[in-house]
Amino acid sequence: MDAVRFIFTLLLSSSVVCAFLLMKYARKRRSMPGAGYFILLLAATVVSNIAYTAEINAFTLSAALFWFYIQHFSMPLQHYFWLMLSLEYSEAPKRIVKTAKYIGLIHPILYYLIFFTNHLHHQYISSYSFVNNGHFWVILSTKEPLYMLMVASGTLIGVISMFFYIWGMMRSPRLHRYGYLIMMVASVIPWITVYLIAANANYLGIDYFPVVSVLSGILYMLGIFKFRIFNAIPIATAIVFRQSKEGVIIVDLADQIVDANESFLTVYPDLKDRLHKDTLYAFTEDHPELKGIYEESPVFTYSLPEEKTDRHYQAEVTKVMTDDSLEIGKVLTITDITLFVEKQKSLETIASTAIHQAETSELSFLQAQIKPHFLNNTLSVIASMITRSPQEAKALIAELGEHLSNCYYFDSNSPMVLLEKELESVRTYVTIEKARFRERLNFHLRYDDIPYISIPRLVLQPLVENALRHGILKKAGEGNVWLTISREENGFRFEVKDDGVGMSEETIAGLLCNTENTRSIGLSNIHRRLMKHYGQGLTITSKPGTGTQVTFHIPEATIPEGGIHDD
DSSP, X not given: OOHHHHHHHHHHHHHHHXXXXXXXXXXXXXXXXXXXXXXXXXXXXXXXXXXXXXXXXXXXXXXXXXXXXXXXXXXXXXXXXXXXXXXXXXXXXXXXXXXXXXXXXXXXXXXXXXXXXXXXXXXXXXXXXXXXXXXXXXXXXXXXXXXXXXXXXXXXXXXXXXXXHHHHHHHSOHHXXXXXXXXXXXXXXXXXXXXXXXXXXXXXXXXXXXXXHHHHHHHHHIIIIIHHHSSSXXXXXXHHHHHOSSEEEXXXXXXXXXXXXXXXXXHOGGGGGTTTTSBHHHHHHHOGGGGGGGSXXXXXXXXXXXXXXXXXXXXXXXXXXXXXXXXXXXXXXXXXXXXXXHHHHHHHHHHHHHHHHHHHHHHHHHHTOOOHHHHHHHHHHHHHHHHHOHHHHHHHHHHHHHHHXXXXXXXXXXXXXXXXXXXXXHHXXXXXXXXXXXXGEEEEEEESSOBOOEEESSSHHHHHHHIIIIIITTSSSOEEEEEXXXXXXXXXXXXXXXXXOOOOHHHHHHHHTTTTGGGXXXXXXXXXXXXXXXXXXXXXXXXXXXXXXXXXXXXXXXXXTTOOOBO
16 A cells, blocks of 8 residues: 555554544533534534545446435535534524524525536536545545635635634623634634645645544644533633622732633723733832732722722632642632621611610600608708708709709710719619618718719719618618729729618629619629620629729720819
8 A cells, every 4th residue: 555545544543543432521511602513513523534535536436426415415514514503502592593504505405406406507517527536535526616616615614713703802801812713713714724735735635624624623622521520710700800880800820810800890990001011019000099908808898989988899819720639820809898898887876776776765754753751851840940951951952953953864875974974863763762760871072182074974873872871770870981083004994882781792793783772773784885885894792781982994095085074
């Protein structure tokens, strides 16, 4: 056998084996766009290559023409499968794909009609000759107008396919565009051989179409599978990446910004001119709000100012990993959470208002919590003093009026009150109680200077009242209550102390958690409010038979600047 014919035969046989391997590979991935028509294209190519292998090894014109006809039976099907492959690969609209599926059949039907009736009209090929090119026998033919018509029809199919490849490439992520370029090259190569045959310019009269069709198949395989699956972006990227409302950018291992979708470019339009030019680090130098991408946490939030309000975003960094756990890049996704933040702020405002109203209501309740027996006893004392000491009774009535005013007045806009005002409430209450209990009660107010500060309303008076009612009045004989205000290095210390009956540790614990509310007037409420404002509440120490000491501290850091003025 001639060496050239042997090599060419071996090459064609290898191409058939290669086509079968490609079909096996594609069959496992037939759900990919274009994979089904790729398999059919390979099947038609196998028929064409086997027929041409037999043709160049034939020694008579009749035998060669038999295989020539079989080869030309598969050729128009290849054109049809090329067309459908391009439409499905580029994800053309379903309406167009459905229409092309039927209209595209016109080409193979017309081809068969012309080719297999050529012996009647000879307008496709007028004559055949069987010549030896020096290595093996080949069929040479004289082409007629209908031959050129079918070449033009095939060319139209090629143009349509190319149009949809370009259309798909313009809509696809940047990394997918390499796949489209490969698909276009794979389509152009076979058509070059068609034009060479049509012009009778093929070297040695060899039909190179069967050989390059397998090369074209390999390129199709790369375009369909490699650049649609194994190149960092999955098949759904064309839809998810481009049409996602979330902004997405893709970064490679060199920190180069590879691509960005429209949602991201809407927020950062300057990125359009920086793709493939700048690194992500360089981009974050101009947009420092994105510096969180280099922090340990993969999720961070930031805000961008707009004309009327700020826009809030949540950013998330995701590493792109291969099947063998190799990092090949990362994806930065930004989500507009402005609406969520605004709703959250609205809910926080509503919750804060509700808490404030609840505290206001509870405070109002405590202010109105005047015991009936307190009024009754006070009025009885005043009645007894009217005849024997009318001036003292008159003063006591004024003190009672002041006490009632302090109890019922409440400014809902502020739970705070000036310390001086709170001390007036304490003095008024003590004056009334001294009128009732005389020598049994001794009250001592000790301070160097009264600072001009505000403290939570209704704190000192209930503490003094508790010391009197539950400490002094439950012991025999007289007792003392001390209210001491002292300035410390980091704030102010308040102490209410008595030398009354005292109490146990269990009772103290119950007071602060409101399980011993019969023994106190709002101590748990006072403790809770102090905790809210200053982070620390009441400290109670007591010993049965000795007395009780209640203290709390107001840190100077919690007092507004300019809010302290010593008299």
